[in-house]
Amino acid sequence: MTPLIDASELADVLTASRPPRVLDVRWKLGGPPGQPEYERGHIPGAVYVDLDTELAGHVEPTDGRHPLPPIADFQAAARRWGLDDGDAVVVYDDVSGLSAARAWWLLRHAGFPDVRVLDGGLAAWSTAGGALETGSNIPSPGSARLTYGSLPTLDADAAAELAAHGVLLDARAAERFRGEVEPVDPKAGHIPGAVSAPAGDNLDADGRMLPVSVLAERFAALGLTPDAPIGVYCGSGVTAAHEALALEVAGFAPALYPGSWSAWSNDPARPVATGA
Secondary structure (H helix, E strand, O other), X not given: OOOEEOHHHHHHHOOOOOOOEEEEOOOOOOOOOXXXXXXXXXXXXXXXXXXXXXXXXXXXXXXXOOOOOOHHHHHHHHHHOOOOOOOOEEEEOOOOOOOHHHHHHHHHHOOOOOEEEEOOHHHHHHHOOOOOEOOOOOOOOXXXXXXXXXXXXXXXXXXXXXXXXXXXXXXXXXXXXXXXXXXXXXXXXEOOOOEEOOHHHHEOOOOXXXXXXXXXXXXXXXXXXXXXOEEEEOOOOOHHHHHHHHHHHOOOOOEEOOOHHHHHOOOOOOOOEOOO
């Protein structure tokens, strides 16, 4: 099953006898909050998901800015969204999937096999003539039972090992990778041995994922082979999920470093590389 769904297919499946659960994951680094935008207009039936409070934990800086939420907290959130075991789920945002992919990855990691990202996000839905509704949807509580472990993850040591002996992709903007700017985290640069692969380069001018063949060529040019171990990280683990989405579309199975650069750069023992 492809991890993407286009707007016309979503419109069709929403009329099925058991439609997918739709989650609105609008979020931007530094704000503003996504819920007011959700309430002004969202895909009919969609439930709002708060990335900062429901898709991330809050512990020590050395765990990163968006560490994985404790499984009990994430299960409670999924139940608030009305999710039951076996539900199909579609997630979307208004930034081409760059934040919705976090919900996609977390739900997959927690045992939900049928989760897809709306390709092109809310803009694609509106361009296709999709209707919007206002206000908030509060579903009946679900009964989903979640357990982490369905997708591979990396800790800092494993990320360092992969950068040295496999392929570790850095999904941040190239200037952050090179260490020219660092707007959020305590140090500028990247994990030594990592390869710059900005997640935005996986999208076309309309914010949709590039064709499979183009993605495959891009990742091959970055050194990926079908049998090579692959990892991905970003600033705090959010954009890395979108890179993981693109990699899966292209036929790869990456491991994700949830702590990412925000965790790595908060550890004074970790080396930092700069430049291209």
